[in-house]
Amino acid sequence: MRDLLPALGRMGVFLARILGAVRFNRMFVADTLHQLHVIGSRSVSIVAVGGAFVGLVLSLQGYRTLATFGASSSLGTLLGLSLYRELGPVLAAILFCGRAGSAMAAELGLMRATDQITALSMMAIDPVGKVVAPRFLAGVLSMPLLTMVFCAFAIFGGYLQAVHVLGLDAGFFWGSLQDSIDLQQDFGQALVKSVAFGLVTSLIATHVGYHTPPTIEGTSRATTEAVVQGSLMVLCLDFLISALFY
Amino acid sequence: MVTAAQHHLIPDPSSAVIFEQVRLARGSRVVLDDVNLHLPVGKVTAILGPSGAGKSTLLHAITGELVPARGTLRVLDHALPCRSTAELFRLRRRMGVLLQGNGLLSDLSVFENVALPLRVHTRLPEPLLAELVNLKLNAVGLADAAHLAPQELSGGMARRVALARALVLDPPIMLYDEPLTGLDPIACGVVLDLIRRLNDSLGLTSLVITHHVNETLPYADRAIVVANGGICFDGTPDALQASGDPLIRQFLDGAPDGPIGFDYRRQGHA
Numbered sequence: 001m002r003d004l005l006p007a008l009g010r011m012g013v014f015l016a017r018i019l020g021a022v023r024f025n026r027m028f029v030a031d032t033l034h035q036l037h038v039i040g041s042r043s044v045s046i047v048a049v050g051g052a053f054v055g056l057v058l059s060l061q062g063y064r065t066l067a068t069f070g071a072s073s074s075l076g077t078l079l080g081l082s083l084y085r086e087l088g089p090v091l092a093a094i095l096f097c098g099r100a101g102s103a104m105a106a107e108l109g110l111m112r113a114t115d116q117i118t119a120l121s122m123m124a125i126d127p128v129g130k131v132v133a134p135r136f137l138a139g140v141l142s143m144p145l146l147t148m149v150f151c152a153f154a155i156f157g158g159y160l161q162a163v164h165v166l167g168l169d170a171g172f173f174w175g176s177l178q179d180s181i182d183l184q185q186d187f188g189q190a191l192v193k194s195v196a197f198g199l200v201t202s203l204i205a206t207h208v209g210y211h212t213p214p215t216i217e218g219t220s221r222a223t224t225e226a227v228v229q230g231s232l233m234v235l236c237l238d239f240l241i242s243a244l245f246y
Numbered sequence: 247m248v249t250a251a252q253h254h255l256i257p258d259p260s261s262a263v264i265f266e267q268v269r270l271a272r273g274s275r276v277v278l279d280d281v282n283l284h285l286p287v288g289k290v291t292a293i294l295g296p297s298g299a300g301k302s303t304l305l306h307a308i309t310g311e312l313v314p315a316r317g318t319l320r321v322l323d324h325a326l327p328c329r330s331t332a333e334l335f336r337l338r339r340r341m342g343v344l345l346q347g348n349g350l351l352s353d354l355s356v357f358e359n360v361a362l363p364l365r366v367h368t369r370l371p372e373p374l375l376a377e378l379v380n381l382k383l384n385a386v387g388l389a390d391a392a393h394l395a396p397q398e399l400s401g402g403m404a405r406r407v408a409l410a411r412a413l414v415l416d417p418p419i420m421l422y423d424e425p426l427t428g429l430d431p432i433a434c435g436v437v438l439d440l441i442r443r444l445n446d447s448l449g450l451t452s453l454v455i456t457h458h459v460n461e462t463l464p465y466a467d468r469a470i471v472v473a474n475g476g477i478c479f480d481g482t483p484d485a486l487q488a489s490g491d492p493l494i495r496q497f498l499d500g501a502p503d504g505p506i507g508f509d510y511r512r513q514g515h516a
Contacts, residue, residue: 027365027366111351111352114347114349114352115345115346115347115348115349116349116350116351116352118345118349119343119345119348119349119350119351119408120349120351121338122309122338122341122343122345122349123338123343123362123363123366123411123412124335124336124338124339124363124366124367125362125363125366126331126335130366
């Protein structure tokens with residue numbers, strides 16, 4: 001606990017530095033768009049595949065459980081609620097931590113180790129504005145989009161399993177899904193969670209990467225910390241936001 | 247601690263960098279003490295000394311990375327430490343720094359690396375910017391390498407690209423941190439020749455920090471030797487070569503035994 005408060009304070013100061021370094025000039029926008037491609041677009045495939053498998057297994061397990069109560073027609077409800085409220089944002093964020101968070105931390109750690117960050121500072125260019133803020137913003141913007149991709153593929157995977165493998169009527173599946181999902185309550189919750197997770201995971205990844213010692217061990221440690229701390233914070237924050245919504 | 251009164255020292259137009267009774271420390275460890283140095287404008291000054299003597303610490307003080315624990319430090323008529331990051335960055339725009347690790351941005355091409363300071367600090371139209379970048383690349387003999395990625399360059403080429411980038415804002419002072427490390431003898435000669443030619447043709451003040459004594463001295467106007475926590479020689483390269491001081495002789499001759507200790511000793515322990 002004694003170390004937690006100073007760490008949170010440092011993180012807060014770093015967030016303020018990042019936000020203060022955001023510029024709306026051509027170079028900054030170009031850097032951010034490039035990072036959106038690197039962090040966001042290149043994470044789509046892993047998130048889509050992950051989502052599809054989660055949908056497949058959720059549908060399979062859910063159908064068996066619901067069938068024992070004669071409520072198999074509610075599979076769409078189960079799938080939709082569990083995906084939008086919990087699994088979609090959480091699992092997409094954990095996949096994001098493993099794929100993009102680790103890459104952000106490793107890149108910044110290597111930039112530190114190879115004098116790139118020092119060189120920027122020597123050229124009177126704010127390293128936070130040039131290399132950290134575009135990555136952070138790209139992470140925050142990517143996360144909600146990746147969550148939607150995750151949920152869409154999960155529902156499609158669930159549909160394939162339920163309708164084409166287990167033999168559930170397609171009308172029941174889509175009907176229960178449509179009736180049970182509330183745009184503000186469920187979709188909104190997924191959106192709020194994904195933005196919060198994007199902010200926290202990107203902040204942790206950039207913070208540990210930027211401040212890591214310029215050594216091989218430092219880069220390795222930053223990569224691990226980005227994934228471990230990011231994933232734990234996602235789970236912790238998920239509980240807090242869920243508790244707030246209910 | 248630098249006092250407010252010391253910020254108003256009389257400017258000295260003949261010196262680009264002035265150290266007066268400066269103490270430089272890393273945490274509680276004093277690296278250099280009582281440093282008195284005046285780096286003359288328009289000259290190439292070589293700072294020599296064994297590894298770990300504090301040469302790079304001097305450079306970190308000049309670039310404002312390290313705040314002197316005591317004494318007065320002025321760079322380009324500006325007192326250090328600066329009062330804010332913005333003030334420090336304004337000063338750094340007037341310095342070119344070639345780092346030991348080059349620091350080329352790995353996701354940018356050679357052209358974009360050199361263009362970066364211009365894109366950030368100026369609003370030049372693209373054709374003029376391209377012309378300036380090509381001019382600098384041409385000065386270091388790499389006009390045809392503009393499209394290459396830093397990973398495709400040899401050590402000597404990467405060093406010359408970093409040199410072109412450090413020069414692109416036409417700074418009045420150039421600081422070179424170990425510019426010869428990791429280079430073959432031919433590349434060493436090319437880089438040193440460039441340092442000398444650029445200094446003379448552009449009217450720069452150059453500070454070369456190195457432990458490559460024999461290669462550097464023919465290109466320098468002045469030599470300063472740093473060892474044992476302070477400045478132990480300040481004079482011309484010829485005077486350095488003729489010195490009979492046992493410490494200087496040990497360093498120049500590469501003798502394993504002498505006044506410069508090989509074993510690491512904690513401060514306060516004999």
